[in-house]
Amino acid sequence: MITEYLKETPEKLKLIIENSRDLFAEVKKQDINRIIITGSGTSYHSGAQVQQKMREISGISVEAYYPFLITKELLASDANHTLFVGISQGGSSYSTYNVMKMAKDLGCKVASMAGAENALIDEPSDYILTVLCGEEKAGAKTKGFYSTKLNLLLLALSIGQENGTLNQDEYDEIIETLKNTADHFLNVYYSAETWVNNNADRLKHAKEIRIVGTKELYGDTLESALKLLETMRVPVTGYEFEEFIHGIYNAVNEDSTIIVLNPSNDPRIEKLINVLSEWTNNIYVIGTKVEGLEEEKNFVIESGDNYLYNSFVYPIAIQLICAVVPKLKGIDPSRPKDPQFHMKLESKKLNR
Known part of the structure; x- marks a missing residue:
């Protein structure tokens, strides 16, 4: 199921781009100088990954927070000019819904980004900015992650063009980059599929996994860790490179599996891998x-420093690990361990 959703992703991305002018036509005209993004899990990671790029292209402040970090004091500054964006792919997260109501009560402009229409989080919203990714029944979401990142970027693009941060040529260039990225998505998918199958027998024995990524891919690093944890059902953590070398490395041993997201030519990353290779073969x-690493353990992506491209293709290989390797362990990666968990915890609205 996960693989089918991944293969649907490029067409969903193109659909979202095609509909973006109409979707953001009203909200982009509002007097906004601050965007706050909130959501849990994958929804938060979407915002964390694109917030810096959103700042660049919108020309305004953009911040991503988990719902539990949202307070009245955080929202008190210039609430009337703040766009508060609540994200929940299923649209039924009570934690997101509750802080959206608080933001509205404090005077913020409130928008929802759900992956379905008529969602719970649409109720307190002034602007319903539905993510047109379609239904995703797998517990571990994939196409929704890419689609939400794109929706957020297109929101920032619309605002940046409206307020003069971007001229038409700059706007068109970014749109073209996003379209080209969608066109290349399946090429990376099929290459990654081969790489995962070549390493699957080793990966199925992973006892604990660390994901290490550069700051440009921090949200993707967190999301990669979450997806592996949900599907592999072993301890998994994700760290930005600088944070990892400030102490986390102490926990690496012969049982550790390390996956490094390496979009740059920073020589320190290769040095880190050389040091860690003395402690683990995984x-x-x-x-x-990375020279010196076994050939089959390198999944090479030729992308240079294209941030937008990198953010939409680097997670693919890890998501395919999530689709393929758990099955070798007798786990259905599309099915949560307890499908009734959120109902028992009353953390999501029951869809009838």
């Missing part, structure tokens, strides 16, 4: 090839 690299 190191894999996605991105720039």
Whole structure:
């Protein structure tokens, strides 16, 4: 099921781009100088990954927070000019819904980004900015992650063009980059599929996994860790490179599996891999090839420093690990361990 959703992703991305002018036509005209994004899990990771690019292209402040970090004090500054964006792919998260209501009560403009229409989080919203990714029944979401990142970027693009941060040529260039990225998505998918199958027998024995990524891919790093944890059902953590070398490395041993997201030619990353290789044989690299690492453990992505491209293709290989490897362990990666968990915890609205 996960693989089918991944293969649907490029067409969903193109659909979202095609509909973006109409979707953001009203909200982009509002007097906004601050955007706050909130959501849990994958929804938060979407905002965390694109917030810096959104700042660049919109020319305004953009911040991503988990719902539990949202307070009245955080929202008190210039609430009337703040766009508060609540994200929930299923649209039924009570934690997101509750802080959206609080933001509205404090005077913020409130928008929802759900992956379905008539969602719970649409109720308190002034602007319903539905993510046109379609239904995703797998517990571990994939196409929704890419689609939400794109929806957020297109929101920022619309605002940036409206307020003069971007001229028409700059706007068109970014749109073209996003379209080209969608066109290349399946090429990376099929290459990643081969790489995962070549390493699957080793990966199924992973006892604990660390994902290490550069700051440009921090949201993708967190999302990769979450997806592996949900599907592999072993301890998984994700760290930005600088944070990892400030102490996390102490926990690496012969049982550790390390996956490095390596979009740059930073020589320190290769040095880190060389040091860690003295402690574990289970190191894999996605991105720039690392010399000295076994050939089959390098999944090379030729992308240069194209941030937008990298953010939409680097997670693919890890999501395919999530689709393929758990089955070798007797786990259905599309089915949560307890499908009734959120109902028992009353953390999501029951869809009838």
